[in-house]
Amino acid sequence: MLSFIQDHWSDILSRAVEHAWLAGLPLVIGLLISLPLGWLARRASWLRVILVGGSSLLYTIPSLALFVLMPLIVKTNIVDPINVIIAMTIYTLALLVRTVADALGAVSEETTQAAIAMGYTPIRRFFGVELPLAVPVISAGLRVAAVSNVAIVSVAALLGIRQLGFYLTDGYQTTYWAEVWTGVVACLVLALIFDLVIQLITRLLTPWQKAAVS
Amino acid sequence: MIRFEQVVKQYAGGTTAVDNLSFEAPTGQITVLVGPSGCGKTTSLRMINRMIEPTSGHILIDDEDVQTFNAAKLRRGIGYVIQHAGLFPNKRVVDNVATVPQLLGTPKAKARERAREVLELVGLPGDFADRWPSQLSGGQQQRVGVARALAADPPVMLMDEPFSAVDPVVREQLQDEFLRLQRDLGKTIVFVTHDIDEALKLGDQIAVMRVGGKLAQLADPAYLLAHPIDDFVAEFVGRDRGYRALTFAETPPLPLATEATVPLGTTPEQARAATDDEWLLVVDKDRPVGWIQPHVIAAPIESAMLHRGGTVARASGPLRSALDAALSSPSRRGVIAADDGTLLGTVRAHQVLQAIEATERPEVDKADIAPQQTSEHVDLSLDK
Incomplete structure (x- = not known):
């Protein structure tokens, strides 16, 4: 396996970067979309049923089916990475809308009431009080979504889109197990890096949490 | 001055939280709303800054109906202190206190400067400002809550059981400091509590409310102790009324003996x-x-x-x-x-x-002798 890594180092690295893009960009887009959706889901119970229930359902669509269907829906080429980006964004939404709704719901009623009483408008209250306090819970959901994204993106190898999943399919076809293991380990390392980055950002955004522990 | 005019709050299920409430909270004084749980005291308080909207009736601050203001702007002009303080855990103490000035458009540096001044006023000087709320004791958090309400120097303050979540020793200390502050600041305060002793200690005027959101009696503490209007108020005010009323009677010159x-x-x-x-x-x-x-x-x-x-x-x-x-x-x-x-x-x-x-006791208000009830029994027995 080591010799395989040595021989293909630059290829592994470039595929890892592609993989990171395909998994990471949807994570960011998905988070940005799920924030307003999660906020809306908190406004009325019927909205919650539609948004949280509906988004959770999306996660049950098989990834390969979504990758294949995407070109038909958005009229792109089957090997266009845009398909993967959109599909992965949908999966991210499926996980994060519920997380955001729950995270905002976990902000204590006292704090929310105090914010209203101080004269916050709903928008300012969201950005100034509710969202910052929801960060720890959102971050937990984001870590799950990140790992899940890294895993699902490898399926796109079947469509011939450049990423780390290629080593799994190629290695399997040529029964070259060192290559398969390389793909597995590379995905693992990538997922770990995502996880660490999210944890680091969370820590920077929530300095008060550290204070509470000490 | 805050005036309630026939304020009613009914909920969708048909329960009446506040029933035809009318009273005035005079400028510069502390009016305490006191009563058992379910008497509508907190609902009444929250209708003043429109966190709850009345079903009918009007609430006026200095003769202006609160309904005519934008709700968020109205609230920025009214200090609010709640039980457990309700501080924002994600903001340092100084930024918690600077909240309302900042919402009002004061630049951050200036708002923080003001926040530090107010923190000093409530007895939290120096490095307290830079701590997180979670690093403070309950009593300290409550002081920050008071400082936050005072930061924009609002003429009106609403306080919802602000001292009930701390231990009795700290509570007494906070009450004393609060009274000292109020002597200097002279805010128009509406204060909600379920604790009659706190009401008697802090209130210039006390509104006793009964379950169902009705005003049972509105009077100053000495009068309330001397002349509770009915069984409910008498029982709520509690035992030892005669003795406790002495709290509100000044000591006349006493014949003092020289002591070795x-x-x-x-x-x-x-x-x-x-x-x-x-x-x-x-x-x-x-x-x-x-x-x-x-x-x-x-x-x-x-x-x-x-x-x-x-x-x-x-x-x-x-x-x-x-x-x-x-x-x-x-x-x-x-x-x-x-x-x-x-x-x-x-x-x-x-x-x-x-x-x-x-010493003189408070004279009985004539309106109290014949309560405004439509019961014939009362008319016959007490009118003449």
Whole structure:
């Protein structure tokens, strides 16, 4: 396996970067979309049923089916990475809308009431009080979504889109197990890096949490 | 001045939280809404800053209907303190306090400067400002809550059980400091509590509410203790009303007896020579510090040897303190001191009682004799 890594180092690295893009960009887009959706889901119970229930359902669509269907829906080429980006964004939404709704719901009623009483408008209250306090819970959901994204993106190898999943399919076809293991380990390392980055950002955004522990 | 005009709050299920409530909270005074849980006191409070909208009726601040204001802007002009303080955990203490000035558009640096001033005012100087709320005790958090409400210097403050979540010692301390602050600031305050003792201590005016959101009685503390309007109010105000009413009666000049005293460090022989009585008052720089039994001691008088049971009453204080001083003294002579703490003399319980009998009690309001009820029974028995 080591010799395989040595021989293909630059290829592994470039595929890892592609993989990171395909998994990471949807994570960011998905988070940005799920924030307003999660906020809306908190406004009325019927909205919650539609948004949280509906988004959770999306996660049950098989990834390969979504990758294949995407070109038909958005009229792109089957090997266009845009398909993967959109599909992965949908999966991210499926996980994060519920997380955001729950995270905002976990902000204590006292704090929310105090914010209203101080004269916050709903928008300012969201950005100034509710969202910052929801960060720890959102971050937990984001870590799950990140790992899940890294895993699902490898399926796109079947469509011939450049990423780390290629080593799994190629290695399997040529029964070259060192290559398969390389793909597995590379995905693992990538997922770990995502996880660490999210944890680091969370820590920077929530300095008060550290204070509470000490 | 805050005025409630026939305010009603009904919920969708048909329950009435507040029923035809009318009263005035005068400018610069503390009006306490007190009552058992479910009496609508918090609902009433929250209708003032429109966190709850009334079903009918009007609430006016300085003759302007609160409904005519934008809700968020209205709230920025009204200080609000809640139970458990409700601080924002994600903001440092200084930024919590700077919240309302910043919402009002004050630049951040200036808002923080103001926040530090107010924090000092509530007894949290220096580095407290840079801590996180989670690093403060309950009592300190509550002070920050008060500071946050005061930061934009609003003329009106709403306080919802602000001191009920802290232990009794801290609560008393916070209440005393709050009264001291209010003497300087003179805010128009509406204060909600379920604790009648807190209401009597803090209120210039007390509105007792009963379950169903009806106003049972509106009166100042002394009047409430002297003349509760019905069984509900009498029971709610509680036992020992006559004794507790003495808290609100000023002490008239009392016939003080000169008391023999000795300073700390006096030898047993000197102490026995100083008095024939069983008990002798010990002073430190003219301030009474405790009693001693001269025939019992075998060493020069030290602070630790003193009997501490007797309370010391200020001559300018309430009659309750004077009576308590007499009742609690082991010598049965109550110690009365001047405002600076120096001894004026002693008084006996019967002398205090004579003074009590001579003091005026609040006169019964004629409106209270015939309650405005439509019951025929009341009309017949009390009208003439």
